């Protein structure tokens with residue numbers, strides 16, 4: 001992890017609140033830390049209990065699913081159940097409330113697959129890594145797959161050809177959805193301010209959106225710990241999403 005520049009370290013919450021007030025267009029790029037205070041473990045901290053012996057990078061791939069479909073399906077089912085039991089936090093709520101007060105001024109780009117921005121009421125969320133709450137066919141669906149509901153199972157499958165249902169998330173080594181990435185790149189280009197919340201900044205192309213925005217807009221990192229994007233930031237606010245976002249985005253900004 002790199003340290004932020006000395007100038008970025010001296011920027012205060014009040015300064016960044018002024019940037020929020022002045023910005024015509026804002027993009028907010030979120031990562032797993034955005035949902036930490038809702039009780040969703042961050043991606044790299046998520047492995048407990050039965051799952052502790054697996055690395056997420058070894059489960060979140062097409063090869064892993066094809067080799068062990070039930071194991072990977074069960075891992076996602078566990079994460080889906082966990083997300084169903086939690087609620088958006090004060091950070092998600094502050095973002096959604098700002099968007100409702102200022103239509104079309106703030107675009108949420110998220111790496112999270114938990115749906116919590118959407119549940120908080122954020123419109124038009126650009127979910128770069130898909131959704132944990134949805135499934136899709138593993139192989140291109142044939143007419144038989146589409147003609148009847150899949151057989152229940154772990155994972156569910158087509159009764160005729162055996163095609164499997166898989167989580168509608170982006171796995172390691174897969175392309176991001178082209179239209180979502182294009183919209184996120186456009187939002188990053190158009191913004192005057194990008195808030196980068198709760199991401200380690202190590203996974204691309206998501207982290208690249210923050211780096212490219214920093215060339216033409218103010219870029220602010222909100223994270224209690226050091227991140228890989230601190231060196232590119234115009235300000236680094238050390239604190240959590242649920243504590244800082246309400247202060248940054250509150251009514252009088």
Ligand code: OAD
Nearest residue numbers: 031032033036042043044111198199200201203225240241
């Ligand atoms: P990580 O788990 O890599 O990083 C989480 C970040 O959140 C860390 O920098 C923490 O310091 C920070 N953090 C923890 N608690 C926080 C809080 N309460 N408020 C704000 N920040 C907090 O998660 P991501 O950066 O999202 O991709 O990981 C990016 C991608 O890597 C994920 O979308 C996933 C994974 O590979 C795919 O599955 C394709």
